[in-house]
Amino acid sequence: MTPAPLRDSRPHSEAAATKQAPRRSARLLWIAAGVVLTGVGVVGVILPVMPGTVFLILAAACFARGSPRLEALLLNHPKLGPSVIAWRRDGAIPVKAKAMAFAGMALSIALVSVSGAPPIAVWATIAFVAAGALYVGTRPSRPKTLED
Incomplete structure (x- = not known):
């Protein structure tokens, strides 16, 4: 009596093969989004009229889903990483920001x-800005310490 051949554990069905394709494409999309957001964040760090940190925070979130290595690279960057780390740790927004x-x-x-925009656009802008101001204003201004 001959022993039964060993089964190959690799997927043989078409369904199993197509299941891995979306995962890979999703990872690539997360990485692409992270790269774009990092670029915008770097521009925001350089230009005083544009926020940079919010884009870097979003980039780190994208990299966390697509490439932990790229996430670590961003978080360990001496200029870009500290603000993202402070946000993740404490949700803090510095007073200057x-x-x-x-x-x-x-x-x-x-x-x-x-601008001559219709009154509804002006009021909608005021409402959205007020919501944003409330959110920003209620975040801590400095990292939590042991005394807090």
Whole structure:
């Protein structure tokens, strides 16, 4: 009597093969989104009129789903990583960043108000900016310490 041949554990069905394709394409999409967001975040760090940290936070989230290696690279970067780490750890927004955010929000309302936009657009802008200001204003300004 001959022993039965060993079964190959690799997937042989077409369904199993197509199941892996979406996972790989999803990873690639997460990585691509992370790369784009990192680029926008770097531009935001350089330009004072554009926020950079929010894009870097989103990039790190994308990399966490697509490439832990790229996430670690971003988090360990000496210039880009600390603000993302502080946000993840404490949800903190530094006072300087809050001031810039509030100034940008005020500028947005002013521009929409004088642009000739319909009143509904002005009021919608005010409502969204107020929600954003409330969120930014209620975040801690500094990392938590042992005394807190």
